Amino acid sequence: MNSAIRCIEITKFFYEKRSGSGSKGGLLGWGGKKRRLTAVDSLDLEVKRGEIFGIVGPNGSGKSTLVRLISTLLLPDKGQIEVFGLDVVKEKFQVRKMINRVSVDAAFFKKLSCWENLSYAARLYGVPIKEAKGRAIEILKTFGFQEGKINQPMENLSRGMQQMVAIARAFFTSPVLLLLDEPTTGLDPKSKRQVQEFVLKVREGHNSTVLLTTHDMDEADRICDRLAIIDQGRFVALDTPENLKLMVKGEREEVSLEEVFMELTGKGWEEE
Amino acid sequence: MGQVISELKSCYAFVERNFNLVKRYLGWEIVFMVYNIVNALTIGFIGVTQGRERVLYLVVGAMIWGFLSILFHEVSESVSWERWEGTIEYTFMAPVHRFTHLGGMCVYAIGYGIIRSVVLLFVVALFFNLSLQNANFAAALVILMVSSLSFIGLGLIAAVLPLMSPEKGSQATHIFQALLLLVSGVYYEISVLPRWIRPLSVVSPATYTLRAMRAALLEGRPLGQMGNTLLLLLVIGLLLIPLGLFIFNLAEIYAKKRGKLKRSG
Numbered sequence: 001m002n003s004a005i006r007c008i009e010i011t012k013f014f015y016e017k018r019s020g021s022g023s024k025g026g027l028l029g030w031g032g033k034k035r036r037l038t039a040v041d042s043l044d045l046e047v048k049r050g051e052i053f054g055i056v057g058p059n060g061s062g063k064s065t066l067v068r069l070i071s072t073l074l075l076p077d078k079g080q081i082e083v084f085g086l087d088v089v090k091e092k093f094q095v096r097k098m099i100n101r102v103s104v105d106a107a108f109f110k111k112l113s114c115w116e117n118l119s120y121a122a123r124l125y126g127v128p129i130k131e132a133k134g135r136a137i138e139i140l141k142t143f144g145f146q147e148g149k150i151n152q153p154m155e156n157l158s159r160g161m162q163q164m165v166a167i168a169r170a171f172f173t174s175p176v177l178l179l180l181d182e183p184t185t186g187l188d189p190k191s192k193r194q195v196q197e198f199v200l201k202v203r204e205g206h207n208s209t210v211l212l213t214t215h216d217m218d219e220a221d222r223i224c225d226r227l228a229i230i231d232q233g234r235f236v237a238l239d240t241p242e243n244l245k246l247m248v249k250g251e252r253e254e255v256s257l258e259e260v261f262m263e264l265t266g267k268g269w270e271e272e
Numbered sequence: 273m274g275q276v277i278s279e280l281k282s283c284y285a286f287v288e289r290n291f292n293l294v295k296r297y298l299g300w301e302i303v304f305m306v307y308n309i310v311n312a313l314t315i316g317f318i319g320v321t322q323g324r325e326r327v328l329y330l331v332v333g334a335m336i337w338g339f340l341s342i343l344f345h346e347v348s349e350s351v352s353w354e355r356w357e358g359t360i361e362y363t364f365m366a367p368v369h370r371f372t373h374l375g376g377m378c379v380y381a382i383g384y385g386i387i388r389s390v391v392l393l394f395v396v397a398l399f400f401n402l403s404l405q406n407a408n409f410a411a412a413l414v415i416l417m418v419s420s421l422s423f424i425g426l427g428l429i430a431a432v433l434p435l436m437s438p439e440k441g442s443q444a445t446h447i448f449q450a451l452l453l454l455v456s457g458v459y460y461e462i463s464v465l466p467r468w469i470r471p472l473s474v475v476s477p478a479t480y481t482l483r484a485m486r487a488a489l490l491e492g493r494p495l496g497q498m499g500n501t502l503l504l505l506l507v508i509g510l511l512l513i514p515l516g517l518f519i520f521n522l523a524e525i526y527a528k529k530r531g532k533l534k535r536s537g
Contacts, residue, residue, distance in 0.1 A: 014531050068531075071365050075528040096367035107362045109289070111296035116289070123285030124366040126278055153296065
């Protein structure tokens with residue numbers, strides 16, 4: 001088994017209330033006129049074990065939906081997803097033991113301290129508390145996080161620090177598959193760089209597989225082994241960053257991934 | 273055995289987390305506690321002119337309702353709370369069985385409810401100089417524990433509503449709780465209710481809890497004389513908990529199909 005993730009013709013629809021239909025949405029939001037949106041459209045994907053695989057695309061292109069499908073938070077409408085050969089729908093409990101996820105908004109109990117949040121996570125993932133504390137401090141130190149701040153309420157920490165704690169929380173459970181859903185969005189350049197360095201370090205040290213979604217083309221270019229460009233729920237290209245650039249280079253001396261995106265989708269990067 | 277220990281540890285994660293939240297929201301905890309105490313006292317004063325027994329009747333009603341509504345509220349609002357904090361996805365993707373997750377919430381709710389009720393009892397007893405010499409506390413404790421099962425079951429069923437509809441679901445749980453207060457004979461005999469509403473009193477487990485608790489605390493009635501009520505409460509609890517878990521499981525599948533586990537739902 002060389003695949004960390006296998007998606008076979010995955011499709012996910014959502015239903016949105018039609019605006020201006022005069023519908024009140026009915027009891028508990030049921031009823032009322034709705035329209036179907038295709039968030040992920042017949043996607044096939046194979047991420048190899050130990051790979052850092054990037055998915056880039058604008059807002060609403062289906063990146064986060066795909067991550068939620070893999071992390072058992074959504075059920076696909078069509079198709080099948082396997083994580084290390086396990087079906088994410090039928091064997092969700094086993095899959096959950098192997099994965100962890102960092103989302104764009106650091107999901108914490110804001111009034112609880114950094115350590116209280118981490119100890120909650122440790123108990124959920126069955127990591128002994130002492131061991132968890134040691135590992136968390138070790139990871140946080142690599143980000144320059146002062147040990148004394150571990151007892152500070154999360155709401156007193158900056159956005160960058162909160163995101164670092166989120167990353168530490170994901171890593172100290174030693175996931176074999178790490179789902180990073182725009183982990184550096186909103187971080188300052190220095191914090192961004194630290195997170196990127198850490199992802200590279202973890203891959204080397206722990207042989208984890210990383211699925212990274214990002215808006216940041218430079219980040220994708222820098223750390224991903226392979227990249228998929230997603231638009232309107234479909235992959236428009238999938239290859240190494242270098243090969244993607246070669247695809248559209250033509251006579252130009254150098255092209256950026258942003259230019260690759262524009263060329264392949266016919267859209268500007270900020271258009272969506 | 274290892275699996276059971278592991279689940280118990282996970283269960284403790286929710287208990288510890290919630291007591292940590294209580295510490296961090298201590299200001300609000302004090303506000304709620306003071307409000308509860310004042311509420312019970314004002315209700316007790318209504319009965320002062322009608323004699324000591326009436327005061328006890330009202331105060332016991334206020335205390336038992338306080339405990340049962342804490343159980344119901346903590347369990348039914350567990351989803352809404354996580355959604356508000358933004359941690360709902362993190363908790364739902366953790367390798368923890370839903371039974372363990374909800375079990376942890378229930379254990380916390382019972383512990384938290386007992387602490388609040390003991391404080392309330394202490395203050396109210398001081399204020400009204402209550403004497404509970406005839407009370408059968410052991411019987412009251414058994415009734416309370418057995419009744420907790422049915423309220424946990426109701427809480428689990430109600431917790432489904434915020435899972436399916438983030439805002440309206442939470443509103444619906446409050447209406448449900450208010451209806452229980454109306455029909456269960458918390459401060460008055462259910463015989464004073466309009467005839468058409470009384471069937472709701474019959475199906476509310478709080479009706480039987482309050483009746484049995486008053487019998488134990490005010491009359492000192494032994495458990496043996498309340499066997500039928502106790503059995504009924506036990507049966508309701510044993511039916512409602514698996515039913516609640518089953519419905520919760522269906523609602524979780526629905527939420528995952530419709531993408532409602534997100535913070536905004």
